[in-house]
Amino acid sequence: MRVHLVDGTYELFRYHFSPGNRDPERGAARGVVHSMLQLIDDGATHVGVATDHVIASFRNDLWPGYKTGEGVPAELLAQFPRVEEALEAAGFCVWPMVQYEADDALGAAARQAIRDPQVEQVVICTPDKDLAQCVTEDGRIVQYDRRRQVLIDHDEVIAKFGVLPESIPDYLALVGDTADGFPGLPGWGARSTATVLSHYRHLEHIPDAVGQWEVSVRGSAKLAATLADNRDLALLFRRIATLADDVTTFDHLQQLRWSGPTAAFPAIMGELGGEHLVARAEELQRRHDQA
Structure with a gap:
């Protein structure tokens, strides 16, 4: 059926x-x-x-x-x-x-x-x-x-999207969704988000310090700092996208x-x-x- x-x-x-x-x-x-x-x-x-x-x-x-x-x-x-x-x-x-x-x-x-x-x-x-x-x-x-x-x-x-289906809410939390009206985090584009989440899968697994990252992403220092400063906001966006x-x-x-x-x-x-x-x-x- x-x-x-x-x-x-x-x-x-x-x-x-x-x-x-x-x-x-x-x-x-x-x-x-x-x-x-x-x-x-x-x-x-x-x-x-x-x-x-x-x-x-x-x-x-x-x-x-x-x-x-x-x-x-x-x-x-x-x-x-x-x-x-x-x-x-x-x-x-x-x-x-x-x-x-x-x-x-x-x-x-x-x-x-x-x-x-x-x-x-x-x-x-x-x-x-x-x-x-x-x-x-x-x-x-x-x-x-x-x-x-x-x-x-x-x-x-x-x-x-470059990520597993289970990571879609995390992906949208970072890149934002203009159709739904939430912006994501500054600097986090589709490519960088896919690279990071294809490895870590979920927001809570991404280290705050870029020196701890196990993936290489252009502008990673700034991205890591943005996420560290706005992690609660990212988690809120993920809740909205879930x-x-x-x-x-x-x-x-x-x-x-x-x-x-x-x-x-x-x-x-x-x-x-x-x-x-x-x-x-x-x-x-x-x-x-x-x-």
């Missing part, structure tokens, strides 16, 4: 800002429903979709510059509850996040799903670098960029099994201008019932 976990927030942004979106009030929500039905058409059976019901999370209490909904178009924000309602009516398991983020739900669900021996693989459908920390060496948890049709496995994470593991998602795999459209689906899709998706969902349901 393969479990697909989808970043609904990413999907909503992707469809809203698509050059082909001519309906800014409803087009993104309609596009996400279409995308999820396509996932079923492609063979997915067990699917969970996580969304940021509100953009702010507990991380905003940790760092004042952390991302908020500021700057997000109002017509896009208004579609979050609409797409959640539409996906549930389409028969999908949906996790709208308030205190936590969609990424937290995806990570928690992946870890929970993989504990079940029935699950051969968990596919986290998002290109978001934060989820790279969940990828496993045995290939049982991978990422998949559906837009580019690129699989991101253990080797690909190392090739892209996916929470106490998010409630599902209790049993059966909850993730696509159940087909409900009686509410036609009316909701009518409001979203997606009447054509009703027949498609019903056809997919017939196929699944016959399988």
Whole structure:
């Protein structure tokens, strides 16, 4: 069995800002429903979709510059509850996040799903670098960029970032993440960070004194001094970049099994201008019932 976990927030942004979106009030929500039905058409059976019901999370209490909904178009924000309602009516398991983020739900669900021996693989459908920390060496948890049709496995994470998946939060703590709104430490770039973390793996293993370093990095004296002076800040950034593991998602795999459209689906899709998706969902349901 393969479990697909989808970043609904990413999907909503992707469809809203698509050059082909001519309906800014409803087009993104309609596009996400279409995308999820396509996932079923492609063979997915067990699917969970996580969304940021509100953009702010507990991380905003940790760092004042952390991302908020500021700057997000109002017509896009208004579609979050609409797409959640539409996906549930389409028969999908949906996790709208308030205190936590969609990424937290995806990570928690992946870890929970993989504990079940029935699950051969968990596919986290998002290109978001934060989820790279969940990828496993045995290939049982991978990422998949559906837009580019690129699989991101253990080797690909190392090739892209220069560190193991387990070191991704440490990596982001040092280099920063402009999309999430925390700056990292001055001078720590992608190359120097990868070189140091490929050896030490985690922040607490990096010595304060550059004379104790077992790797050679350009500007190492300054980097070591910066880390020594800002270690607590780096650890805070790592906490921000680490996916929470106490998010409630599902209790049993059966909850993730696509159940087909409900009686509410036609009316909701009518409001979203997606009447054509009703027949498609019903056809997919017939196929699944016959399988």
